[in-house]
Amino acid sequence: MAKLFKRGGPPVPVDWLIVGLGNPGKRYAHTRHNIGEMAALRLIDQFDLGKPKTRYRGRFAEGRIGPGGPRVAVLIPETYMNESGKAVGPARGELRVAPDHVLVIHDEIDFAFDRIEDKLGGGHGGHNGLRSIQKELGTNDFRRVRVGVGRPDSTDPEVVSNWVLGPFDEPQSEVERLIDDAVGTALAVVEAGADASAENG
Secondary structure: OEEEEOOOOOEEEEOOOEEEEOOHHHHHOOOHHHHHHHHHHHHHHOOOOOEEEEEOOOOEEEEEEEOOOOOEEEEEEEOOOOOHHHHHHHHHHHHHHHHHHHHEEEEEEEOOOOOOEEEEOOOOOOOHHHHHHHHOOOEEEEEEEEOOOOOOOOOOOOHHHHOOOOOOOHHHHHHHHHHHHHHHHHHHHHHHHHHHHHHOO
């Protein structure tokens, strides 16, 4: 279990580092590529973790998931997507969270819209955010919540790039449900890990 040190106070245990991937700035705020950021912000709000602070080249908040629940640190990198690892690496290092307790929420174009799965390890599949995190952590053995945003009817790299950097075509109500489902999947991973730790402790 990691320890998050607060100035003037005792260390606070942190069980998980949850990372919501996206690109910074208003231009990208509601695009498919930023679904991880949207989910992280929803989680922060849902559990009243406070206003995120600037830390680790990103927005950072921490607190407990429900009364007596696991304690998490939530990081939204403010680097561009292809340099996400430069935020995640230092955060993981200082918090001393094991790689398999780093949970990255990200868009997945190989999944249809609304399909969500969690996964431990694996390659980056061409996702520049995952590629950067793997490089900085020196391992791919971290957990992911893969959030389906669909794929355009083209393999042209420019078309695919414009797709992920574009807004959702689906109604906002469906996007909101996708965000909620992504948060729910992340929480299931965190809570299952907490249960396993309690059983092994």
